[in-house]
Amino acid sequence: MxxxxxxxxxxxxxxxxxxxxxxxxxxxxxxxxNSDTIDEINQRHTNSRYLGEIPISKKLAATTDLRxxxxxxxxxxxxxxxxxxxxxxxxxxxxxxPEVPIISLTKGIELxxxxxMTEIIAELLPQNPRGVLxxxxxxxxxxxGSAAASVLAMEDQESINDLQKIFHNRLFRVYTNHDVIGCxxxxxxxxxxxxxxxxxxxxxxxxxxxxAVITRGLAEMSRLGTAMGGESQTFAGLTGMGDLVATCxxxxxxxxxxGIALGSGMSMEEILATMFMxxxxxxxxxxxxxxxxxxxxxxxxxxxxxxxxxxxxxxKDALKGVLRAGxxxxxxxx
Numbered sequence: 001m002x003x004x005x006x007x008x009x010x011x012x013x014x015x016x017x018x019x020x021x022x023x024x025x026x027x028x029x030x031x032x033x034n035s036d037t038i039d040e041i042n043q044r045h046t047n048s049r050y051l052g053e054i055p056i057s058k059k060l061a062a063t064t065d066l067r068x069x070x071x072x073x074x075x076x077x078x079x080x081x082x083x084x085x086x087x088x089x090x091x092x093x094x095x096x097x098p099e100v101p102i103i104s105l106t107k108g109i110e111l112x113x114x115x116x117m118t119e120i121i122a123e124l125l126p127q128n129p130r131g132v133l134x135x136x137x138x139x140x141x142x143x144x145g146s147a148a149a150s151v152l153a154m155e156d157q158e159s160i161n162d163l164q165k166i167f168h169n170r171l172f173r174v175y176t177n178h179d180v181i182g183c184x185x186x187x188x189x190x191x192x193x194x195x196x197x198x199x200x201x202x203x204x205x206x207x208x209x210x211x212a213v214i215t216r217g218l219a220e221m222s223r224l225g226t227a228m229g230g231e232s233q234t235f236a237g238l239t240g241m242g243d244l245v246a247t248c249x250x251x252x253x254x255x256x257x258x259g260i261a262l263g264s265g266m267s268m269e270e271i272l273a274t275m276f277m278x279x280x281x282x283x284x285x286x287x288x289x290x291x292x293x294x295x296x297x298x299x300x301x302x303x304x305x306x307x308x309x310x311x312x313x314x315x316k317d318a319l320k321g322v323l324r325a326g327x328x329x330x331x332x333x334x
Contacts (some may be wrong), residue, residue: 082108182230198259
């Protein structure tokens, strides 16, 4: 079926960017709490708080009326912080028709329940098709017109081809995948590895150390992801290796920048006090550590990041732990 009216929840950098992309292919309405941001999108067609003065589509409309945005939608796209995802969706579940597909852009895990965002959608709205759009997608590059690729993952293969069309354009190529678990976990886990890579950069560890963190981090991601039901080949694609490389190397990466600040000697409290955008790796690492324990998966890099984020380990010792030399096969966890 065609999706003529699409609502996006979340007017941050990525929600606004995706809304601008969708507005080229369908009627797009973005919801946000901040009335100044909403007015700016409607009147100036910019979102300066998150995207500077880069223009966004003039066809993208914005509102602070959450229930109306939900009620009018043929498809919903959720770009919400992981820890408020459930709360906001629960407020409007009565307004969402059962045939409306719900696509998550959020790369996080709910801390209390350790649930992925698509699992939250399934719990609150079990009849609705659901999926994720994820990949190596830095918002400012895409809104400025640089080429990128992403993956739309859904189990509902009837909806996926029509939904693919609302995101896709000549500079933003969207592939499809049926492995929702693997794609979604790739987006979650790479954020934590990016904090480790940033710690190394902040301490001046060098390119070789960063490459080691990326490749050993990918092994950790794949081990947990497959244990939880994802497919191993997913982690070699855009939502695994692709997203990991972008997040571990880009100056625009929030999670890498958190790591750089930690490596430079700042405390977690000092870093969070200066941030107005969410670094999902910080929020998700306790839940990921709990999942690793549940599935009996060794994740030494994630464990070191967890120690630093919790304030139980300094960055320098954590980097030594990440890069400690062990005798054994590359296929082994350590």
